[in-house]
Amino acid sequence: MSVPMLLTPMETQTAEEHMQNCAAFVDAASFGTGNELLEAAASINCKPTLRQFNVRLQEPLQPEEQLALTGDAKALGEWQLLRCVPLERIDDFNWQTTVRLQSCRQLEYRYFVYVENAAGQKQIRRWETHFKPRQLQSCSEQQQCHSPLDIFGLANGGDEPTTQVHRGWLNHETIIQLKFNGEKMFQVHDIETFDPQHVQLKIVPVEQAAGLVVEYSKQLYGQSQLQLQPAHGVPYTKGDIVIFHVTLPLERMMLQSFRLECYSQTTQELLGSxxxxxxxxxxxxxxxxxxxKSARDAEQTLARLRLPYVLVQPYQYSPLDFKTTYAHYWPRSWPNLDVGHRGNGKSYIAEAPQERENTIASFLSAHAHHADMVELDVHLTADGIPVIYHDFGLRTAPPGKQIEKPDQLEYVLIKDINYELLKRLRIFSVINGKVLEYPAHNAEPRHEHRIFPRLVEVLQQLPKSLGIDVEIKWPQRRQGGGHEAEQTIDKNFFADRVLHEVIQYGCGRPLIFSSFDADMCTMLRFKQNIFPVMFLTQGETKKWQPFSDLRTRNFQAAVNNAQAFELAGTAPHAEDFLGENAAQLLQQARDQGQIAVIWGDDCNSRERVKYFTEIGATATCYDRSDLYMPETKQRSFFNSSALLAEFEAQCRI
Structure with missing residues (x-):
């Protein structure tokens, strides 16, 4: 598995040039699939020719793995997993296949590694994720149509070819993660026989099945990527973060069983399971x-274990394809970006901005002051509608009731209210002990200023030149116990509902997902291949109680988790970067090919925005773009037709 690379911007082409090329080569510049007019013209002017594809691996595949090809022609499967072209194994490193293709057409294609389950369904193990696919040049009848020798994962063309291969997304399989990521997970019965802080852990399938694989991540800087287990398990000591990552076919979900085996670190002896x-x-x-239970006496219990898990299911709506991916697309040539926090900043405070936070008006205000992106917060209502609001709940009161003191207010969670009721609710805030009421959604005549806009409205009404950081709100368990809020909505359902709207309406613009919940980030990563994902953390803060998940505790832990599950990077809290080693910390992220978007109240001044830019932040997220935006900035970075053209391939529907 190669380290993710940050790519350079794609070349763009004018419509006039595109039409000229179409006339010369029929459809040489076509980026679509199944274009009937171009295919018809090609069938008249092009002679079908057998084209041979030869590819060499940099390391052999596992015995059950196979290599395939897909591309933008019908004979290459039109980027679809179900219609891909399998290759034949020549030896451990060389694979090839022959496909009849139109000779005068320039084609695009990619290679990928897959396995088949017992039902013959393909699971994508790894695929070539360069922003621009490989190209197979056209050739005339007078030319010899030689195909190049490709190296799997190595981009063709360019002065410095780069290797870029990533894991696939879920199609006919599911992921189970078993997480050793907290404190006091074991309750020991016999410390002399079993020391839970110095054991080796292994997850063993009781029954083997095609398409089932167990991997792990022991999260250490630069070494956190998923890999196969050692014979006697993974060494585990107090404070370690070890995540077991099990991939299995959907049809095995209710049938599969596993053993957790515990070995001695000193003797490699099986202690219990x-x-x-x-x-x-x-x-x-x-x-x-x-x-x-003891390996020597099955009646003896050595310890009890509280083991958290997360189950990641495939995205339930339209299938995705291999055409392109933006999941790791953040070119080095981009400048430090300015991100408007909740739009133009927090509202329910003293001296708030004119526009209420997380409204279309607030997002547009940030854009008017040259913000490159805005950050917004997404919840799901009781009837499954993604809405924009920061807190998990809100203070309200019945219609007509006079409110004078905070204890007269009721607190309700958004997840318990359907959207039509939410729009009618009175909204209050308590600022410096004083109760203030704000216009309800239905009481606000100006559409852009209404609280609780739907995610789909925001995606449709904001200009494409304004990037969006979509933060998924999911309550965290605190170190001292208890959660930020109750959540009864299923996490896979939540992720799919948000993804469905973003894929349908959010394409064609810079867009990135983020969440404080590490498992939600994992879900968003493995459910789709279009948009990047950041792990949002509060780090070593003194402002709030730490979360129980050890992955949230400091910046390096967040970087390690991002490497483990191939996230685009992290969104760390500014408090971690006020010391002398701030630039070195950010360099650690860059060395792993990751972005780092810094956020927090400590960003809220023009001097601090400049400081975080100077120490190497990828972007800075702050309140009040109208006050703190650099004076020299004349427009938002994405306010460019050529730059926006790079994102058009996101739109697949």
């Missing part, structure tokens, strides 16, 4: 209660 079945996973996430 616990059995778990996939059917125990009753929701998208939860906590397993396992009893580790």
């Amino acid at each position: 616990a059995t778990l079945t996939a059917s125990q996973l009753t929701g998208s996430e939860g906590l397993l209660q396992l009893h580790i």
Whole structure:
């Protein structure tokens, strides 16, 4: 698996040049698939020719893995997994196939590695994720149509070819993650026999099945990528973060069982084990209660283990394809970007901006002051509608009731209210002990100023030149116990509902996902291949109580988790970067090919915005673009037709 690379901007082409090329080569510049007019013209002017594809691997595949090809012609499967072209193995490193293609047409294609489950369904293991696919040049009848020798993952063309291969997205399989990512997970019965802080852990399938693989990430800087387990398990010591990553076919979900085996770090002896079945996973996430039984005496319990899990299901709406991916697209040539926090800044405070936060008016205000992107917060209502609001709940009161003191207000969670009721609710805030009421959604005559806009409205009404950081709100468990809020909506359902609207209406613009929930980031990463994902963390803060997930505790832990699951990077809290080593910390992220978008109240001054730019932040997210935007900035970075043309391939519907 190669380290993710940041790509340079794609070349653009004018419509006039495109039409000229079409006339010369029929459809040489076509980026679409299944274009009937071009295919018809090509069939008249092009002679079908057998084209041979030869590819060499940089390392052999696993015995069950196979290599395939897909591209923008019908004979190449039109980027679809189900219609791909398998290659034949020549030896451990060389593969080839021959496809009849139109000779005068320039084609685009990619290679990928897959496995088949017992039902013959393909699972994408790894695929070439360069922003621009490979190109197969056209040739005339007088020319010899020689195909190049490709190196899997190595981009063709350019002075410095780069290797870029990433894991696929879920199609006919699911992911189970078993997470050793907290404190006090074991309750030990016999410390002399079993020391849970110095063991080696292994997840073993009780029954083997095609398409089932167990990997792990032990999160250490620069070494966190997923890999196969050692024979006697993964060394685990107190404070380590070890995530077991199990991929299995959907049809095995209710049948598969596993053993958690615990070995001695000193003697490699099997100390004990616990059995778990996939059917125990009753929701998208939860906590397993396992009893580790002695290997010598099955009646003896050595320890009890509280083991968190997350279950990632495939995206349930339209299938995705191999045409392109923006999941790791953030060119080095881009400048430090300015991101408007909740639009033009927080509202329910003293001296707030004129526009209420997380409204279309606030987003447009930030854009008017040259913000490159805006950050917004997404919740799901009780009837499954993604809406924009920051907090998990809100203070309200019945119609007509006079409110004078904070204790007269009721607190309700957005996830418990359907959208039509939400629009009618009175909204209050308490600022410096004083109760203030704000216009309800239905009471605000100006559409752009209405609170609780739907995500789809925001995506449709904001200009494409304004990038969007879509933060998925999911309550976290605190170190001292308890959650930020209750959440009863299924996590896979939540992620799919948001993804569905973003894929349908958010394409054609710079857009990135973020979340404080590490597992939500994992879901967003493996459900889709279009948009990048950032892990949002509060780090080593003194402002709030730490979260229980160790991955959230400091910047390097966040960077490690991003490497493990191939996220685009992190969105760390500014408080981590006020010391002398700030620039070195950010360099650690860049060395792993990651972005770092810094956020927080400590960003809220023109001097601090300049400071975070100077120490190497990819972007800075702050309130009040109208006050703190650099004076020299004349327009937003994405306010360019040529630059926006780079994002057109996101739109697949």
